[in-house]
Every structure is written in C-alpha cells, then in structure tokens.
Amino acid sequence: MGALGWAIISDVSPKRSAGMNGAIFNTFGSVAGIVTPIVIGYMVQSMGSFNGALIYVALNAAGAFISYAFIVGELRRPDDEPPVTDTDTAVPHVASGSL
Numbered sequence: 001m002g003a004l005g006w007a008i009i010s011d012v013s014p015k016r017s018a019g020m021n022g023a024i025f026n027t028f029g030s031v032a033g034i035v036t037p038i039v040i041g042y043m044v045q046s047m048g049s050f051n052g053a054l055i056y057v058a059l060n061a062a063g064a065f066i067s068y069a070f071i072v073g074e075l076r077r078p079d080d081e082p083p084v085t086d087t088d089t090a091v092p093h094v095a096s097g098s099l
Contacts (some may be wrong), residue, residue: 004068005029014079 005025013021040053 008075012075012077014077016079 006022009021009025010018040050040056043052043056044050
C-alpha cells in the first residue's frame with residue numbers, strides 16, 4: 001500500500017507543491033513507523049500473543065483499502081484542465097458582446 005500512496009502523491013499533487021506534499025506524506029509514514037512497533041509491543045506484552053497485533057494490522061489495511069476504494073474518489077491533478085467530452089466540442093461557444 002505504501003508504494004501506491006507514493007504513486008498517487010506524485011501523480012495528483014499540484015506541480016508547484018509536489019515536494020511539500022511528498023514531505024508531508026513521508027512524515028506521516030515515518031511517524032507510523034515509530035508508533036506502530038510501540039503499540040504492537042504493548043499489545044503483545046499485555047495479551048501474551050501476536051493475535052491482537054495481527055488483527056490491528058489487518059484492520060488498518062482494510063481501512064486503507066476502504067478509503068482508497070470509496071472515500072478518495074476521482075484522482076486528478078488540481079491544476080490540470082478537466083477532460084474534454086464530446087458535448088464540449090460539438091458547438092463552439094461565442095461569448096456575448098464579442099462580435
């Protein structure tokens with residue numbers, strides 16, 4: 001899932017802020033890399049097995065999948081032009097008062 005996140009960040013970030021968006025994404029990934037082992041360590045110590053930790057990781061992955069599938073929506077760069085459809089090119093638009 002991490003590689004998918006980097007692909008989406010590089011594809012949809014505005015061209016002028018792609019570096020900043022990548023840095024923010026990397027910061028949250030690094031924080032998760034620090035916090036997750038601590039949380040799992042406490043879970044294993046209190047439960048005596050890795051079962052709770054495996055469920056925690058599985059629920060986290062399921063939440064990421066659901067977010068990408070249903071919450072994120074259409075992915076496109078905000079500074080790109082919207083896609084042209086057939087109805088956009090059928091009749092040329094003339095601004096009023098320009099003749």
